Amino acid sequence: MKFFNSVQKNMSFADVVASIRYFIKMNPDCKYRLAVGTDSQTKGKFTCFATGIYIHREGSGAWGCISKRIQNRRYISLREKISKETQLTYEFANMLNTELMSSLYDFVARYENFDCRLEAHIDVGTKGETRRLIREMVGYFEGMGIDTKIKPEAFVASSYANRHSRDVRVS
Template structure:
C-alpha cells in the first residue's frame, strides 16, 4: 500500500484525458481569444470525499464567460487513507487549490490580461476566484475554518468564495469525488 498521496499532474474533462497544465492553459487562452470583449471569471476549487480505503480530492478549473459559456477541467489526487479530521481535509483541499493557482504564474496571468486589455473600456474583465468548500452558516461544521481559509486565498491574490458562492468546489468538483 502506498503511504503518500498519489499526486496527479494530469487534468481531464468530458472530452479530453491526460492534459498537461500547458494544454489546460492553451484551452483557456483559446476560449478567451474567441471573445476578447467578454467578462471572464477564472475559478478554482477543490472538494474531497472519504471512501473505504482512501480520500479523493478533485480540483476544478473553470473559465466562465458570463452568460456565454464555460470551459472546465479537473485534476484528481488520492490520499491512500481515510482523512476523517475535518480541519486536515479542508486545509488539504485549500492547499491543492493553492497549488493549481500557483501554476498560473505572473507571466501566464499577464498573457490572459493581455487578451482583454485592449477591450477594458468596452467592458471586458477578468476576475480570479478561489472557491472553498466551507460555509459560515451557524449549523455548518466548517464555519470555524472560514477566516483561516479565506486568508489563505487572499494571500495568493485570488478572490475567496465560500458557500453558497463556491460552486466550483461544492458542485463541479464534488460531482467527481464520488
C-alpha cells in the same frame, strides 16, 4: 498531474492553460471568471481530491476541467481535510496566476470590456461544522489578492469538483 473533462482526456497543465487562452481568444471583449476549487471524499482507506478549474464567460458559456489525486489515507479530521483541499486550491490558483494571468494583459490593452478575475472556491460555509474554518482558509488567499468564495457561491468546489471526488478511480 493530468486533467480531463467530458471531451478531453490526459491534458497537461500547459494544455489547460492553452485551452483557457483559446476560450478567451474566441470572444475576448467580455468579462470572465476563472475559478479553482477542490472537494474530497473518503472511501474506505482512500481519499479522493478533485480540483476543478472553470472559466466562465459571463452570459455566454464556460469551459472546465478536473484533476484528481487519490491518497492512500483516510482523513478523519475535518480541519485536516479542508486544509488539504484549500492547499490544493491554492497551488492550482498560484500556478494559474503565474502561467496565465500575466499573459492576459494583451487582452486588457486591446479590448475595452475584457476583464478576467481569478477566484478561489473553498468548500466551507456559514452553516455546519466548516463555519469555524472560514477565516483560516480564506487567509490562504488574502496575500495573493485572489477573490475567495465560500458556500453557496463556491460552486467549483461544492458542485463541479464534488461530482468527481466521489469516484476514487482516476479518469
